[in-house]
Amino acid sequence: MGESPFQKRVETKKEMEDFDRIKRLPPYVLGLVNDLKHQARREGEDIIDLGMGNPDIPTPKPIVDKLIEAAKNPRNHRYSASRGIYKLRTAICDWYKRRFDVDLDPETEAVVTIGSKEGLSHLVLATITRGDMVFVPDPTYPIHSYSVSIAGGDLMSIPMRSCESFFDELVTATKRTWPHPKMLIISFPHNPTTAVVDIDFFTRIVALAREHGFKVVHDFAYADFVFDGYKAPSFLQVDGAREIGVEIFTLSKSYSMAGWRVGFAVGNRDIISALTRLKSYCDYGIFQPIQIAAIIALNENQQCVHDIVSIHQKRRDALITGLARAGWSIPKPKGTMFVWARIPDSHRHMGSLEFSKFLLSEAKVAVAPGIGFGEHGEGFVRFALVENEHRIKQAVRGIRSALKK
Numbered sequence: 001m002g003e004s005p006f007q008k009r010v011e012t013k014k015e016m017e018d019f020d021r022i023k024r025l026p027p028y029v030l031g032l033v034n035d036l037k038h039q040a041r042r043e044g045e046d047i048i049d050l051g052m053g054n055p056d057i058p059t060p061k062p063i064v065d066k067l068i069e070a071a072k073n074p075r076n077h078r079y080s081a082s083r084g085i086y087k088l089r090t091a092i093c094d095w096y097k098r099r100f101d102v103d104l105d106p107e108t109e110a111v112v113t114i115g116s117k118e119g120l121s122h123l124v125l126a127t128i129t130r131g132d133m134v135f136v137p138d139p140t141y142p143i144h145s146y147s148v149s150i151a152g153g154d155l156m157s158i159p160m161r162s163c164e165s166f167f168d169e170l171v172t173a174t175k176r177t178w179p180h181p182k183m184l185i186i187s188f189p190h191n192p193t194t195a196v197v198d199i200d201f202f203t204r205i206v207a208l209a210r211e212h213g214f215k216v217v218h219d220f221a222y223a224d225f226v227f228d229g230y231k232a233p234s235f236l237q238v239d240g241a242r243e244i245g246v247e248i249f250t251l252s253k254s255y256s257m258a259g260w261r262v263g264f265a266v267g268n269r270d271i272i273s274a275l276t277r278l279k280s281y282c283d284y285g286i287f288q289p290i291q292i293a294a295i296i297a298l299n300e301n302q303q304c305v306h307d308i309v310s311i312h313q314k315r316r317d318a319l320i321t322g323l324a325r326a327g328w329s330i331p332k333p334k335g336t337m338f339v340w341a342r343i344p345d346s347h348r349h350m351g352s353l354e355f356s357k358f359l360l361s362e363a364k365v366a367v368a369p370g371i372g373f374g375e376h377g378e379g380f381v382r383f384a385l386v387e388n389e390h391r392i393k394q395a396v397r398g399i400r401s402a403l404k405k
Contacts, residue, residue, distance in 0.1 A: 024149045029372035030142065033356050037366045048395040051366040053191070053337055053384040057256040057311060060304035066296040070289035080285035083276045084112025084264070088291045091298040092264050099223075100234040108269040109242070111276045114286055115261040116221050116250035119275070121147040123217065123246070124183070126278040127271060128153040132182040135173060135214075137166060139192055139370060139377030144185045144219065156181070159376050160190070163197050167204060180212045187219035189232055189335025192373045192382040196226070196335045199233040202241070209244045215271065216245030222336045224254040224305050227313045230334040236267055246271045253337060254305050255297045262286055262294045312337050315385040315392055322396030326403060339383040340370075344403065352378055362405060363398035 033051060040047050058064075070076050083089070089106035096102045104110055113119025121143055128134060130152040136144050138157035148155045158173055160166045174180060186205070188197045202218075209216050218235035226232050235247050246267030252258040265275055285291070319339055320330050330341045342348075343355050350358060352369035359365045359381075368384070370377030387395070 021150055021152070024152070025146060026149070028142070029353065030368055032353070033360065033366060033369060033372075036357065036360055040360065040364075045364060047360065047364050047366055048387055048391050048398070049366045050383045050385070050387060050392075050395060051368045052386070053253075054386055055253060055256045055258045055337070056386045056388075057308055059256050059260070060297075062300060062304075063255060063257070063293050063297050067289050067293040070292040073289075076288040076292070078288075080288040080291065082279045082283050082285045084110075084285060085288065085291050088112055088295050088298075089264075091295045092266065095298045096234070096236070096266065100237050102234060102236045104236075104266050105269075109272055110264060110266045111272050111279070112286065112291065113248070113263045113265055113275075113279075114283065115252060116219060116248045116263040117143050118261070119248050119263055119265050120144070120185075120217065120219060121150065122278055122282065123248075123265060123271065123275045124148060124153070124185075125151045126274040127215070128182060133177060133179070135170065135181045135184045137186060137190070138375055139373030139380075140185075141187060141191045141219070142373065144187065145374070148185075153182070157374060157376075160193060160195070161376070163188075163195050163201060167201065171208065174208065174212050174214075181214045183215045183217060184209065185217045185219070187221065189222040189225060189333075191222065191336055192338055192368070192370070192377065192380075193340045194333030194336045194338055196230055196232065199237060202233060202235050202238045205235075206238045206241050206244065210240060214244070215268070216241075217271075218245060218247045220247050220249045221253060223249060225309055225312065225337050226335045227309070227316065228332070228334055232335060242267050242269075244268065251294055251297055254308065256308055257294075257297065260290050260293075262290055312385050315387075315389055318389045318392045319383060319385065319396065322393060323399065326396065326400035328399070328403065337385050339385070340380055341383060342380055346403070348379060352381055356381055359399060359402060362402035363395070365395045365398055 037047050089110045092110050093104040093106045096104050124147040128151040132153045134148045134153045135156050135158050137160035158169050223232050235241055246265050248265045250263035320332055328344050347355055352371045356367050356369040359367055368382040370380030
């Protein structure tokens with residue numbers, strides 16, 4: 001007799017359980033709230049989505065126009081270069097020179113990535129192996145931790161209560177860990193906590209890394225998303241940074257190009273070489289018209305970036321001012337497209353996951369639970385500024401009503 005459909009399902013499940021890399025991945029807590037949001041919308045609920053950091057502002061017209069023009073050229077329909085076309089890598093290096101006065105070689109110190117998430121995960125896969133220790137802040141953007149698990153490395157989470165306490169904890173952990181860590185992954189302005197640093201912080205990071213022989217990966221996704229006069233420094237501005245580290249940037253936020261999936265990694269040539277070589281086995285690069293449009297984004301007038309950031313600052317102010325009137329006081333962040341909020345005392349006993357479910361059901365507002373970013377994210381929720389001011393004020397009214405219950 002042949003196998004029954006039930007037996008086949010059992011065998012398939014058993015095979016799935018034997019995939020070691022998949023077994024190393026923890027449950028994706030943020031996906032739970034996302035599923036509940038989709039379910040509520042299917043049932044006809046008007047949910048204001050402040051959960052995922054998915055930019056809602058249209059990509060600036062000159063960038064879109066260049067994409068259309070380039071897409072009409074049949075020569076751009078063929079395979080591209082996995083490390084990115086030379087003109088885009090040159091534009092990346094020119095952008096760094098203008099912005100941060102950092103000189104980079106487009107041949108050896110820059111590689112185009114399919115967004116920052118792909119770039120970081122493949123970078124870690126190319127440089128970390130089983131048994132290598134990697135330090136990551138807690139809380140942090142999930143792929144910073146998950147990439148280490150996928151690569152088979154050992155993860156040590158460093159509590160991120162503040163930038164100063166994080167550095168002190170980092171020094172202590174480095175001295176107590178043997179062998180010393182292979183890599184540190186950081187990101188400032190920081191997602192989710194919105195913490196920002198000055199150049200002195202990076203100077204101390206570089207000195208610590210050189211003393212103890214570990215590499216540094218700085219995710220600079222929110223380089224432009226800064227408010228109230230604050231300017232985010234580049235990690236690569238520090239003398240000696242390129243000897244031990246790289247920086248990753250994405251056009252997703254600054255140029256509202258999230259769905260285009262284009263970013264880059266720059267810095268230490270050995271790390272860039274490893275990432276470039278691994279990518280050569282994995283992909284043929286981004287669709288070439290997208291790369292050509294990205295050149296326009298980096299090279300042309302940057303007023304569009306200022307306009308996008310200004311819109312988010314107004315949204316930030318509308319959310320924080322409105323919640324303050326509702327009795328929920330939250331400090332104004334100086335960076336990112338998020339607001340990191342400690343749960344009000346009256347509801348803190350619920351924990352971040354249950355409180356997020358509460359806001360979804362009672363306020364019709366989706367937020368990200370802090371626990372989804374790590375153990376030390378518990379007690380917080382993250383708002384993404386991805387709805388217009390009118391919708392944000394509507395969200396505030398719903399939250400005010402829910403908290404009164």
